[in-house]
Amino acid sequence: MKIDPHTHDRSMYRTLTGLVVPRPIGWVSTQNEEGTDNLAPYSFFNVASVDPPILLLSPGDRPDGLTDTAENARTTGEFVVNLVTHEFAKAMNQTSAELPSTESEFDHADVERTTSDRVDPPRVAGTAAAFECVLHDIIDIGSNSLILGEVVLVHVRDDITTADGKVDTNQVILLLGLLVVSTTGQRTGL
Numbered sequence: 001m002k003i004d005p006h007t008h009d010r011s012m013y014r015t016l017t018g019l020v021v022p023r024p025i026g027w028v029s030t031q032n033e034e035g036t037d038n039l040a041p042y043s044f045f046n047v048a049s050v051d052p053p054i055l056l057l058s059p060g061d062r063p064d065g066l067t068d069t070a071e072n073a074r075t076t077g078e079f080v081v082n083l084v085t086h087e088f089a090k091a092m093n094q095t096s097a098e099l100p101s102t103e104s105e106f107d108h109a110d111v112e113r114t115t116s117d118r119v120d121p122p123r124v125a126g127t128a129a130a131f132e133c134v135l136h137d138i139i140d141i142g143s144n145s146l147i148l149g150e151v152v153l154v155h156v157r158d159d160i161t162t163a164d165g166k167v168d169t170n171q172v173i174l175l176l177g178l179l180v181v182s183t184t185g186q187r188t189g190l
């Protein structure tokens, strides 16, 4: 099979997201200008550069406009990407609910907050790692907002560090477990 995006009569979503697997899930916390905390998972998430340390996420527009995450990142310039491991899979899925921007997914999914050190949006308490970010740039690509965030602080839980103070990637992979993103329905290995 060959797929030419210019002649393909359907969205390229299934082709792209079905082949680029597994993808990590960034669980992104933001705040709106009124101070309501927002939390949502994004699998269009990865490392963009090392020096400066920049992460990328790419929310897709909703039919009625930006997602709350994209809107809040644009208006406040701050967000936290929390790493999702298997123990948080169920709560993470619950935070993908499309709530009004006046309601917090932290409360909806009963996720515990903890304060961040360098940015206003809270972190998810207890995650294996969290990246506090300030907005570097946003590039509008079609119906996606490619959000680039400079990492200003990384929180790493003790159990994923080695004795000589480095990140223990094998341990991270063990904690991710069967948590993978596929193309169908609710996208985790629950």
Ligand SMILES: Cc1cc2nc3c(=O)[nH]c(=O)nc-3n(C[C@H](O)[C@H](O)[C@H](O)COP(=O)(O)O)c2cc1C
Pocket (backbone or CB within 6 Å): 025, 038, 039, 040, 041, 042, 043, 044, 045, 058, 059, 060, 061, 066, 067, 068, 069, 070, 092, 093, 095, 096, 097, 098, 099, 181, 186, 187, 188
């Ligand atoms: C595992 C998982 C991964 C997701 N990845 C994305 C993604 O990469 N891009 C996107 O636009 N929506 C993604 N979603 C859907 C959003 O989380 C969902 O639209 C959510 O309501 C957005 O919330 P917000 O408006 O509070 O930002 C994903 C959902 C799940 C469960």
